[in-house]
Amino acid sequence: MAAPTKLTYLDNAATTRCDPRVVEAMLPYFSDVYGNAGSRNHRFGWEAEDAIEIAREQAAVLLTAQPKEIIFTSGATESNNLAIRGAANMYAKSPAGSSSRGHIITNIIEHKAVLDPCNRLIREGFEVTFLEPGHDGIITCAAVEAAMRADTILVSVMWANNEIGTINEVPAIGALCHARNVLFHTDATQWAGKMPVDVERDQIDLLSWSSHKIYGPKGVGGLYVRRRKPRVRLEAMIDGGGQERGMRSGTQNVAGIVGFGKACELCFASGDSERARLLALRKKLDTALPAAMEAVQVNGHPDRRVPHITNISFGFVEGESLMMGISDIACSSGSACTSASLEPSYVLKGLGVGDEMAHSSLRLSLGRWTTEAEVDHAISAITKAVNHLRAMSPLYDLWKEGIDLSKIDWQSH
Amino acid sequence: MAYSEKVNDHYNNPRNVGSFGTSSDVKARLDVGVGIVGAPECGDVMQLQIKVSQDGRIEEAKFKCFGCGSAIASSSLATEWIRGRTVDQALEIKNTQIVEELALPPVKIHCSVLAEDSIRAAIADWKKKNGITDTVAATTTHA
Numbered sequence: 001m002a003a004p005t006k007l008t009y010l011d012n013a014a015t016t017r018c019d020p021r022v023v024e025a026m027l028p029y030f031s032d033v034y035g036n037a038g039s040r041n042h043r044f045g046w047e048a049e050d051a052i053e054i055a056r057e058q059a060a061v062l063l064t065a066q067p068k069e070i071i072f073t074s075g076a077t078e079s080n081n082l083a084i085r086g087a088a089n090m091y092a093k094s095p096a097g098s099s100s101r102g103h104i105i106t107n108i109i110e111h112k113a114v115l116d117p118c119n120r121l122i123r124e125g126f127e128v129t130f131l132e133p134g135h136d137g138i139i140t141c142a143a144v145e146a147a148m149r150a151d152t153i154l155v156s157v158m159w160a161n162n163e164i165g166t167i168n169e170v171p172a173i174g175a176l177c178h179a180r181n182v183l184f185h186t187d188a189t190q191w192a193g194k195m196p197v198d199v200e201r202d203q204i205d206l207l208s209w210s211s212h213k214i215y216g217p218k219g220v221g222g223l224y225v226r227r228r229k230p231r232v233r234l235e236a237m238i239d240g241g242g243q244e245r246g247m248r249s250g251t252q253n254v255a256g257i258v259g260f261g262k263a264c265e266l267c268f269a270s271g272d273s274e275r276a277r278l279l280a281l282r283k284k285l286d287t288a289l290p291a292a293m294e295a296v297q298v299n300g301h302p303d304r305r306v307p308h309i310t311n312i313s314f315g316f317v318e319g320e321s322l323m324m325g326i327s328d329i330a331c332s333s334g335s336a337c338t339s340a341s342l343e344p345s346y347v348l349k350g351l352g353v354g355d356e357m358a359h360s361s362l363r364l365s366l367g368r369w370t371t372e373a374e375v376d377h378a379i380s381a382i383t384k385a386v387n388h389l390r391a392m393s394p395l396y397d398l399w400k401e402g403i404d405l406s407k408i409d410w411q412s413h
Numbered sequence: 414m415a416y417s418e419k420v421n422d423h424y425n426n427p428r429n430v431g432s433f434g435t436s437s438d439v440k441a442r443l444d445v446g447v448g449i450v451g452a453p454e455c456g457d458v459m460q461l462q463i464k465v466s467q468d469g470r471i472e473e474a475k476f477k478c479f480g481c482g483s484a485i486a487s488s489s490l491a492t493e494w495i496r497g498r499t500v501d502q503a504l505e506i507k508n509t510q511i512v513e514e515l516a517l518p519p520v521k522i523h524c525s526v527l528a529e530d531s532i533r534a535a536i537a538d539w540k541k542k543n544g545i546t547d548t549v550a551a552t553t554t555h556a
Contacts, residue, residue: 318456320481324416324424359456392430392485394452394460394477401435410452 005028008374010331012213012367013162013309018259019215019368025262026217029255037252038241048254050377055261059222062264063207064198068227072257075221077113078187082223082247083185084117084156084312087206088126091153099125102153107139109161109347114187116158118293119323126153129242135352137164137300139400148176154183158223159191163332163347163363164300165309167191172235174203183232193267194306194346195275199224205232211256215368216263220256223247270368279307281375285364286310292383296397299361308366311348312356316396317389322360323383329378330384332363354406416482423486428493431475433462446539448531451476457484457524461491461531463503465539471495471503474530475542483521487528500536 009017029051039045054065061187065068073079084104092101095138106118108130118128129147134140139157153195155177170186177184185206188197193214199207207224211217225247225330238250245373267274290296295315312321319333348361364378390396417425434438439445444464451458457480464473474492479487490511495503508525511517517525540546 123519251492316479318484320478321424322458323486324421324482354453359453392427392477393479394449394458395479397477398436399434403436404454410458 006305009327010364013365024261026255026259058261058265071223076210079223080113089235101125104128106156134309139168141169156185158187160306164311165305166300171202218258220260227381288379313361316393423489426481427489446535448534450530459531461535483524485504487524491528
């Protein structure tokens with residue numbers, strides 16, 4: 001197959017290539033083993049059920065959990081919704097339709113799949129505290145503790161942030177929650193499969209993760225639901241045939257679940273060596289780009305971050321035009337210029353990153369197939385594009401003249 | 414988003430990038446008008462400088478732009494269009510003409526508005542420096 005321009009894929013935090021070994025494991029479950037796992041009285045059903053239980057075991061191994069504690073869903077968005085809304089409604093202090101139904105703690109740098117369910121709960125009579133991170137982007141245990149109330153039901157803090165890759169104080173927050181008899185949910189979409197998880201050691205009650213971020217197929221994910229100390233119950237959001245312990249009705253996506261299980265197994269097997277490889281590549285980006293140009297900053301805590309994500313701001317250039325200059329590299333921009341809002345990333349703003357820096361950030365995220373040659377190419381292409389744009393940037397000139405950009409009376413429009 | 418060929422061309426080969434000196438230099442020059450419009454928080458800032466002859470003709474135009482590809486192309490195009498025109502002729506340029514020329518999609522119309530504003534602002538600055546008052550109001554003025 002002819003490949004005229006080879007694209008460098010550095011957007012693995014958005015999604016990953018499905019591993020061919022995963023695809024191979026899935027293939028029999030479309031046209032050969034096509035039974036409904038809920039069919040209890042013939043072999044078609046048994047084979048499908050067996051396949052799902054193997055995947056449940058593979059997923060449980062990844063989290064150091066029990067297979068019965070794994071609920072398969074359509075992805076991390078559904079898992080987050082089920083965990084947050086399901087727990088809030090199950091443990092509400094007063095019935096639906098009333099106010100003061102209970103308190104939830106989360107934070108402003110969560111994914112929308114956590115923020116929006118929390119906002120819905122506010123409309124349904126719950127109170128939610130949205131913590132703000134420090135300038136290093138970390139949500140600390142101390143901040144959670146200060147927000148705790150007598151009526152706090154649930155704390156939801158992501159393990160690693162999807163935009164900047166910083167790691168929140170997860171085992172400590174879990175321990176705090178357990179000491180206070182509060183449920184702890186973590187969105188581990190950028191963590192599970194990349195970093196070690198032990199739900200006992202890490203004191204987690206509910207954990208969401210996704211298949212397509214860990215080289216599995218899209219449309220499938222998991223929710224870990226603790227079964228003892230404490231036994232966590234959730235109010236289902238999808239009612240029907242009672243699949244997945246009644247928490248998620250609907251005929252199981254057998255092929256997808258098989259692929260997800262295989263993806264979990266492969267990630268678990270590659271563990272330490274893959275982490276070390278990605279870390280070396282990310283550190284190369286984090287050091288080479290600021291060394292090549294002035295006014296370049298790595299956003300968030302310098303060390304407390306997952307190996308595969310970095311977020312770098314290039315002062316005085318705008319993100320979308322920067323992306324235009326590196327058109328053979330696929331990555332994400334912190335700029336939301338193509339959307340109607342014209343607002344820079346809410347996560348970067350939450351970190352206190354200045355407007356001119358938040359508008360010019362790139363999220364570069366690495367994966368299983370990222371090579372050192374691709375990282376080197378990205379460094380030189382980004383450097384070239386930033387220099388091209390700075391040559392026409394009025395902000396760069398003003399900064400060079402020593403003028404404080406924040407003191408200028410800009411004419412907003 | 415896929416850009417038009419013209420936007421890509423202006424991005425890769427911007428016309429008339431530059432300035433007639435530092436911000437304090439140009440402030441002192443009566444033959445130069447400066448317009449700076451937009452704001453960093455909105456993701457685009459355009460700076461247009463015009464060098465105007467005594468009879469009111471734009472001899473040279475230079476731009477600098479912090480913004481997306483459409484913003485860069487809009488300001489680059491503006492410098493091409495105003496060169497050689499009198500200031501009054503330059504004020505006739507409408508953002509819709511820029512939208513049409515560059516085939517800007519609806520979400521990028523504000524880039525063309527900004528380019529029109531930068532022309533008006535630069536001319537207003539030049540007129541103010543030279544004590545010229547007229548009936549055409551500038552939508553934006555900037556020191």
